Amino acid sequence: MSPSRWSLAVLLLLVGHLAWGLVRVPSRALVRRQADIATYRRLGDAAFLFGEARLQGADAIVWLRRHGRADERVRWQGADRGAIEFAAALLWPRLLVGAADAAGDGPRLVSSPTSLSIQGR
Amino acid sequence: MSTAALERPLLAGVGAAAVAGILGTVWLLAHGTVPDWLLPVAAGTGIAIAIGHARRHRAAPPTGAPTSRGLLLLAVALVAGLAAVLAYGALATPSRHWDGAVAWDLKTAVLGRAPTLAQPFFRDPTVYCHSRDYPLLQPLLMALLQRWQLPERLVFPAAYLLLVAAIGAGARAAATSGRLAVLFALAAAVTPMWLSPTSGGFDSGYGDAVLATWLAVVALGTATANLPLVVCGLALAILQKPEGLPYAGLFLVAVWLHGEARLLRAATAAVAVAGALGLALQRDLQSFGTASPAPVIAAAAGGAVVVLVADLWLRRRGAGRRGRWLALLLGLVPAAIGVAVLSRLGDDGGVLGVHFADGGRPLQRLQQLPRIGLAMAEWAFGRGTFGLTFVVPIAVGLAAWRTGSGRRAPVLLAWLLLALPLWCVPFLTSPLADLDQHLRATLPRLLLHFTGVAWVWAASQPLPDPSLQRALGSHRPKP
Numbered sequence: 168m169s170p171s172r173w174s175l176a177v178l179l180l181l182v183g184h185l186a187w188g189l190v191r192v193p194s195r196a197l198v199r200r201q202a203d204i205a206t207y208r209r210l211g212d213a214a215f216l217f218g219e220a221r222l223q224g225a226d227a228i229v230w231l232r233r234h235g236r237a238d239e240r241v242r243w244q245g246a247d248r249g250a251i252e253f254a255a256a257l258l259w260p261r262l263l264v265g266a267a268d269a270a271g272d273g274p275r276l277v278s279s280p281t282s283l284s285i286q287g288r
Numbered sequence: 289m290s291t292a293a294l295e296r297p298l299l300a301g302v303g304a305a306a307v308a309g310i311l312g313t314v315w316l317l318a319h320g321t322v323p324d325w326l327l328p329v330a331a332g333t334g335i336a337i338a339i340g341h342a343r344r345h346r347a348a349p350p351t352g353a354p355t356s357r358g359l360l361l362l363a364v365a366l367v368a369g370l371a372a373v374l375a376y377g378a379l380a381t382p383s384r385h386w387d388g389a390v391a392w393d394l395k396t397a398v399l400g401r402a403p404t405l406a407q408p409f410f411r412d413p414t415v416y417c418h419s420r421d422y423p424l425l426q427p428l429l430m431a432l433l434q435r436w437q438l439p440e441r442l443v444f445p446a447a448y449l450l451l452v453a454a455i456g457a458g459a460r461a462a463a464t465s466g467r468l469a470v471l472f473a474l475a476a477a478v479t480p481m482w483l484s485p486t487s488g489g490f491d492s493g494y495g496d497a498v499l500a501t502w503l504a505v506v507a508l509g510t511a512t513a514n515l516p517l518v519v520c521g522l523a524l525a526i527l528q529k530p531e532g533l534p535y536a537g538l539f540l541v542a543v544w545l546h547g548e549a550r551l552l553r554a555a556t557a558a559v560a561v562a563g564a565l566g567l568a569l570q571r572d573l574q575s576f577g578t579a580s581p582a583p584v585i586a587a588a589a590g591g592a593v594v595v596l597v598a599d600l601w602l603r604r605r606g607a608g609r610r611g612r613w614l615a616l617l618l619g620l621v622p623a624a625i626g627v628a629v630l631s632r633l634g635d636d637g638g639v640l641g642v643h644f645a646d647g648g649r650p651l652q653r654l655q656q657l658p659r660i661g662l663a664m665a666e667w668a669f670g671r672g673t674f675g676l677t678f679v680v681p682i683a684v685g686l687a688a689w690r691t692g693s694g695r696r697a698p699v700l701l702a703w704l705l706l707a708l709p710l711w712c713v714p715f716l717t718s719p720l721a722d723l724d725q726h727l728r729a730t731l732p733r734l735l736l737h738f739t740g741v742a743w744v745w746a747a748s749q750p751l752p753d754p755s756l757q758r759a760l761g762s763h764r765p766k767p
Contacts (some may be wrong), residue, residue, distance in 0.1 A: 173687035184676035188478025200485035204380040252390040268414035
């Protein structure tokens with residue numbers, strides 16, 4: 168190919184990328200984002216995040232928030248990956264501590280990779 | 289719009305982030321509380337760095353025909369509109385996706401309440417902490433903004449604007465036309481992954497898109513010989529995410545092979561300082577504040593001295609590319625020892641130790657390389673996630689090769705090519721057994737990291753056809 172054709176090819180690729188990106192803006196960048204935000208506001212953070220991640224047990228978060236103090240330590244046991252990751256973030260400023268390391272007979276969060284539940288509520 | 293008009297605010301912003309990040313990390317390592325005044329001081333220092341650099345380096349007058357005012361306004365309006373969409377997405381709610389919510393937002397909230405490691409979240413081993421040893425640059429910067437009652441999540445659209453500005457500045461500096469620079473910046477600005485409303489997009493709260501910005505800043509600094517940009521970009525990349533350190537190491541390798549002395553000195557210093565801080569913080573977090581930073585600092589200083597002395601020695605002997613390759617291969621011996629040490633550390637080695645805990649795993653998985661390569665090609669070219677981000681540089685490189693028009697910033701091309709084998713490493717070393725799921729979750733984000741570098745490199749190359757350049761107004765006027 169001659170230099171002019173190479174340059175033309177680069178320019179066409181740039182224009183093609185620009186067109187592809189612009190076409191996706193209304194449906195992906197605007198509508199999908201707006202829909203996600205609306206759903207988040209409607210469901211609340213716990214239900215939205217658990218739903219997005221296909222996890223069960225958002226109600227456990229809601230219950231602990233409603234019935235516990237903001238400065239308490241929440242005892243938990245079970246899988247340390249998956250649903251419990253969200254619990255640590257959603258329950259802040261409460262801290263999650265391993266049930267084996269903390270004394271007490273109050274409610275206890277039990278986690279599996281895909282769900283959360285409360286024992287002893 | 290000239291390169292300087294884009295580079296100066298860019299350097300001020302990046303300089304401010306780097307000063308806040310480096311000093312903030314030092315404060316955290318000293319087990320103190322990061323003072324709120326660090327933010328305005330860092331902002332002032334960033335502005336001073338940009339002004340000082342502008343005074344020392346008078347900008348060359350723009351070459352070629354100026355961009356028409358209408359086109360420039362249209363481009364600015366479009367990029368501003370896209371940044372506004374990202375700002376809306378960032379501010380409307382907290383992070384709406386996994387890592388953003390469980391790790392980044394949480395640490396921002398913890399440090400926003402008290403910007404110190406001397407609190408149970410970091411220091412009590414019984415307290416649950418996701419990715420405990422992760423770098424804290426992003427949460428710390430956002431926490432400091434939060435403490436000044438500023439909307440901290442504006443960091444994300446700001447990083448997007450810095451990235452687009454870096455690509456525009458790279459294109460403008462290549463002495464091509466303002467129109468072509470605008471086209472490059474606009475094309476990059478609509479890269480689907482950057483605007484994606486899902487995990488990994490700028491407003492998702494993840495650290496990956498911000499890392500892409502810091503790497504693009506390094507690329508711009510390399511393309512325009514702006515060493516402060518290279519130094520700040522490298523430091524920020526290392527302190528942003530664990531991947532930043534190997535990326536910075538690869539950059540050093542690329543600079544080493546091309547023997548660019550000033551760039552190598554600056555980059556080595558940046559990698560040594562930020563690498564020492566990043567690894568010392570990682571050890572501190574992993575050990576609940578009991579590990580001394582001294583061994584890491586000594587190793588980083590020693591490594592920097594070895595690189596610089598070896599470079600000087602090779603330079604005096606007049607060694608060419610072959611000598612540099614040979615010296616690099618010799619340097620792989622201590623690197624292999626480092627990996628062996630990490631493999632002995634196991635889980636205690638944190639994010640790196642987990643990957644290298646089983647020394648035999650990569651060998652067992654070598655047969656998976658074709659699958660990994662195919663997945664990489666599929667994500668880079670076949671899914672539309674990145675548009676033609678990785679096609680344009682290939683076309684530009686082929687054009688330069690076939691027409692002999694010459695290539696600029698060869699270090700960046702080497703950096704991009706070196707990243708390809710590095711992207712395979714997590715899939716060979718990770719304890720995760722489900723390769724397909726790991727590829728789906730991780731590969732797009734690894735590719736995202738180098739999108740800015742790819743755009744800056746492509747934008748920095750001269751178009752091979754003089755007639756087309758004239759048509760775009762890119763001819764260099766006779767003096």
